[in-house]
Amino acid sequence: MSQQPPENKQSMEQAGASDESIQKVHSILLREKPEPSEGYKPMPLFLLGFISTMIFICSIYLVHYRGGFDPLVYDERFDPAKAAGAGGPVELTPEQIVAMGKKLYNTCATCHQPNGQGLPGVYPPLAGSEWVLENDQRLIRVLLDGLNGPIEVKGNTYNGAMPAFGAAGYKWNDEKIAAVLTYIRQEWGNAAEPITAAHVKEIREVDNRTKPWTAEELAAFE
Ligand code: HEC
Structure with a gap:
């Protein structure tokens, strides 16, 4: 009557893993670590290209829409009467x-x-x-x-x-x-x-x- 269900029986067996099997698993894990490498990896070429293109586009935009960096173009509240000139x-x-x-x-x-x-x-x-x-x-x-x-x-x-x-x-x-x-x-x-x-x-x-x-x-x- 007090027979245990089969799953329970199995997990009991797993819990009792031997030292040997644990060492075996550990040695596998240790062995599969990636090789350490020296120095740094260069930036992927596509990223370098992308960033350079963005900087290039931004400069072109700035050259076209800078409005001479005139305060009147950028600041609506600019008050010429108050601006200190020479x-x-x-x-x-x-x-x-x-x-x-x-x-x-x-x-x-x-x-x-x-x-x-x-x-x-x-x-x-x-x-x-x-x-x-x-x-x-x-x-x-x-x-x-x-x-x-x-x-x-x-x-x-x-x-x-x-x-x-x-x-x-x-x-x-x-x-x-x-x-x-x-x-x-x-x-x-x-x-x-x-x-x-x-x-x-x-x-x-x-x-x-x-x-x-x-x-x-x-x-x-x-
Ligand atoms: C909310 C709408 C509105 C705005 C904003 C507005 N106006 Fe008007 N404007 C009118 C109306 C309506 C009339 C006619 C008033 C009447 O019927 O007595 C008019 C009339 C005029 C007139 C005389 C009639 C004509 O057509 O020459 C001038 C000049 C004028 N506005 C210039 C301006 C200027 C410049 C600005 C911006 C700084 C401006 N308006 C902003 C609605 C507006």
């Missing part, structure tokens, strides 16, 4: 101002579109717009304080809300306002005089405005 604020070249304006235009492009054509019936075009090309006083005011209510652009009427870029929320300084306006006056076939930061500053101070303009109000500025 003896005072840095004078930006006209090309740098347009480059800065182009970058800032990304914010406008969501509404006015990258090609400056706007969206029919919703956002007015900037390309060929009389508001962009003609009166600089009105243009600066639209940007600084925003615009509400009906406005006619290139023969079509729009009635939306243009945000105030000089006020809370955006709070662009005079240089940024001037740069983006100079950019939209020269892009998409537009050809009008640049807008200076000094002019933006002057209008900001004269108006000290806190609410958006209407097209009607702006008509008063000749």
Whole structure:
């Protein structure tokens, strides 16, 4: 009745392995260790090739997209007025101002579109717009304080809300306002005089405005 199951019997036998069999197993294990080698192994050739190719590609990328390591290209918050140059604020070249304006235009492009054509019936075009090309006083005011209510652009009427870029929320300084306006006056076939930061500053101070303009109000500025 108390006969043990066959598996148990077997494991009992294994447990009682003899010294001899243990030594035999150990000697096999010891014998099969890999040969120790001296020195180091060279890097696999494909890895060397891969890393070199990556470094090569990265350098080409850097050469093409470094943007002259210009702070305006890399740092949106770069403030030319505060940058310490040789003896005072840095004078930006006209090309740098347009480059800065182009970058800032990304914010406008969501509404006015990258090609400056706007969206029919919703956002007015900037390309060929009389508001962009003609009166600089009105243009600066639209940007600084925003615009509400009906406005006619290139023969079509729009009635939306243009945000105030000089006020809370955006709070662009005079240089940024001037740069983006100079950019939209020269892009998409537009050809009008640049807008200076000094002019933006002057209008900001004269108006000290806190609410958006209407097209009607702006008509008063000749
Ligand atoms: C949220 C959408 C929006 C953004 C962002 C925006 N605008 Fe506008 N903009 C409008 C609308 C809407 C009008 C028309 C306002 C009206 O109907 O009174 C307008 C009008 C204008 C006008 C006068 C009309 C014309 O087409 O010439 C100018 C100039 C202008 N925007 C420039 C800009 C610039 C430059 C930027 C970026 C710094 C900008 N806008 C960003 C919506 C926007």
